[in-house]
Amino acid sequence: MTDSTYLVHGVFWDGPAAARPGADGGTPHLRLEHRGGGFSGIPLATGTHLGFRLSESGKFCLGHHKVHSASERDHVLCPKQAPAVKGNQCERCFVVDDSRLIHDFHRGGRVPPGLRAYLSQQHWLYIATFGDGASKVGTASNLRKWNRLAEQGAVVARYVARADDGRIVRVLEDMVSREAGLPQQIRSAAKAAALTEPSPAVGLDAWNKQLAGKVRTLLAGAALGGFAVVDEQWIRPSQADPVSLPGSGFRHPYPHDLSEGVHGFRINSLNGGYALASIEGSELEFVVSLGLLKARRIELGNHRSEVPAVQESLF
Numbered sequence: 391m392t393d394s395t396y397l398v399h400g401v402f403w404d405g406p407a408a409a410r411p412g413a414d415g416g417t418p419h420l421r422l423e424h425r426g427g428g429f430s431g432i433p434l435a436t437g438t439h440l441g442f443r444l445s446e447s448g449k450f451c452l453g454h455h456k457v458h459s460a461s462e463r464d465h466v467l468c469p470k471q472a473p474a475v476k477g478n479q480c481e482r483c484f485v486v487d488d489s490r491l492i493h494d495f496h497r498g499g500r501v502p503p504g505l506r507a508y509l510s511q512q513h514w515l516y517i518a519t520f521g522d523g524a525s526k527v528g529t530a531s532n533l534r535k536w537n538r539l540a541e542q543g544a545v546v547a548r549y550v551a552r553a554d555d556g557r558i559v560r561v562l563e564d565m566v567s568r569e570a571g572l573p574q575q576i577r578s579a580a581k582a583a584a585l586t587e588p589s590p591a592v593g594l595d596a597w598n599k600q601l602a603g604k605v606r607t608l609l610a611g612a613a614l615g616g617f618a619v620v621d622e623q624w625i626r627p628s629q630a631d632p633v634s635l636p637g638s639g640f641r642h643p644y645p646h647d648l649s650e651g652v653h654g655f656r657i658n659s660l661n662g663g664y665a666l667a668s669i670e671g672s673e674l675e676f677v678v679s680l681g682l683l684k685a686r687r688i689e690l691g692n693h694r695s696e697v698p699a700v701q702e703s704l705f
Contacts, residue, residue: 394689394690394691395425395445395687395688395689396422396423396424396425396430396687396688396689396690397422397423397450397452397471397685397686397687398420398421398422398423398683398684398685398686398687398688399421399422399423399429399452399684399685400420400421400663400680400681400683400684401418401419401420401421401434401541401660401662401663401680401681402418402419402421402431402537402541403415403416403417403418403537403540403541403627403662404416404417404419404537405417405537406536407535407536407537407625408536408625408626408627408628409625410625411625411626412628413625413627413628414627414628414629415536415540415625415627416536416537416540416627417433418433418434418435418540418629418660419431419432419433419434420432420434420440420680420683422688423452423467423471427467432690434657434660434665434680435629435657436629436657436658436659436660437656437657437658438656438657439654439655439656439657440653440654440655440657440667441653441654441690441691441692441693441694442652442653442654442688442689442690442691442693443651443652443653443688443689443691443693444648444649444650444651444652444686444687444688445687445688445689446686446687447649447650448473448474448686449473449474449478449684449685449686450468450471450472450473450474450685450686450687451468451470451471451472451473451474451478451479451480451483451685452468452474452478452479452483452684452685453465453466453467453468453479453483454466454468454479454483454484454486454487454488454489455487455488455489456488456504457488457489457502457504457505457507457508458504458507459504459507459508461533462504463488463504463508466483468480468482468483474685478684478685488502488504488505489505491505508531508556509555509556509557510555510556511531511532511533511555511556512531512532512552512553512554512555513529513530513531513532513552513553513555513556513558513559514529514530514531514532514535514549514551514552514553514559514620515527515528515529515549515550515551515552515553515559515562515563515566515609515617516528516529516530516539516547516548516549516550516624517547517548517550517572517598517601517602517605518539518542518544518546518547518598518624519544519545519546519547519594519597519598519601520543520544520545520576520580520581520584521545521581521584521585521587521588521589521594521634522580522583522584522587522588522589523589523593523594523597524576524580524581524584525572525576525597525598525601526572526573526574526575526576527563527566527567527570527572527573527574527605528542528563528574529556529559529560529563531556535549536624536625539624540626540627540630540662541662541663542662543581543585543661543662543663543664544624544626544661544662545588545591545594545626545630545634545635545661546591546594546595546597546598546624546626547598547623547624547626548598548599548602548621548622548623548624549620549621549622549623549624550602550605550606550609550619550620550621551606551609551617551618551619551620552617552618552620553616553617554616554617555616558614558616558617559617561614562609562612562614562617565608565612566605566608566609569608570601570604570605570608572601572605578663578679578681578682579679581662581664581679582643582664582677582679583643583677585633585634585641585661585664585666585677586641586642586643586677587636587641588633588634588635588636589636590635590636591634591635591636602621606619606621626661629659629660630659630660630661630662631659632658632659632666633658633659633660633661633664633665633666633677634659634661637675639675640674640675641666641674641675641676641677642674642675642676642677643676643677644667644676644677644678644679645676645698646695646696648678648679648682648683648686649682649686652693652694652695652696653693653695654669654670654692654693654694654695655667655668655669655670655676655678655694655695656668656669656670658675662681663679663680663681664677664678664679664680664681665677665678665680666678669694669695669696669697670694670697671694671697672697672698674698
């Protein structure tokens with residue numbers, strides 16, 4: 391791996407929440423691991439040109455996390471950047487990762503003291519709706535209450551409960567999935583596809599409001615303590631508006647395979663890891679799922695994506 395080659399850790403929205411509708415929040419960036427350790431971030435503001443080539447095939451380990459408290463954790467990098475065999479991790483990093491234990495804690499699973507401290511903080515239950523109306527129930531820690539949804543690529547979302555800790559919120563999440571039929575995951579490919587032709591904002595908001603109301607009614611009757619039902623809307627950052635809402639022109643799935651080759655495009659809008667992008671020499675706009683770069687090695691440069699040979703075939 392050369393000095394100009396980086397391992398992609400994904401798109402992150404760090405920083406403060408959007409303060410009001412129409413305002414931006416967070417600082418979206420593509421997080422890159424340097425050769426020999428350390429991180430840098432490429433800002434993904436509107437107008438950014440992102441150019442890169444895939445330097446190797448396959449995926450490589452992103453390391454593991456050791457959680458020390460509600461606000462302190464170490465991201466331990468994989469010393470060999472070994473090939474990924476379980477998701478985005480090698481076998482060793484997967485086994486020692488604290489974060490994988492979170493999902494079984496509320497079912498009686500044992501966790502180390504640092505992770506227990508993290509799970510003792512306040513958590514939030516939310517209902518998120520994506521570009522085609524597909525919706526899910528999810529959880530967020532108090533520290534990343536807003537950022538979690540920004541990174542999910544939600545178009546509309548509402549918080550429906552504030553839980554005393556991470557165990558209670560996951561019990562509630564399972565209950566909502568079981569009794570209201572809401573999934574806990576929406577596939578990344580489905581989120582990206584929905585943004586090529588998103589539904590009108592008013593309809594999505596009404597649908598999310600209806601689902602959130604149904605869930606609040608369900609929660610109000612739960613024979614469980616340690617939480618309060620809430621009615622609070624998540625504020626989408628304004629940078630996400632163009633890709634999240636119907637526009638005046640056509641948009642298309644990005645036509646190239648992000649696991650190989652050379653790519654370069656202008657980011658016109660970003661929601662989560664989903665970019666509305668344009669390619670030099672083409673009048674079309676494309677939805678690019680930047681999450682597909684996670685755990686891959688790229689080399690940055692002044693690259694340009696190839697313009698589709700027969701653009702009419704995309705219509």
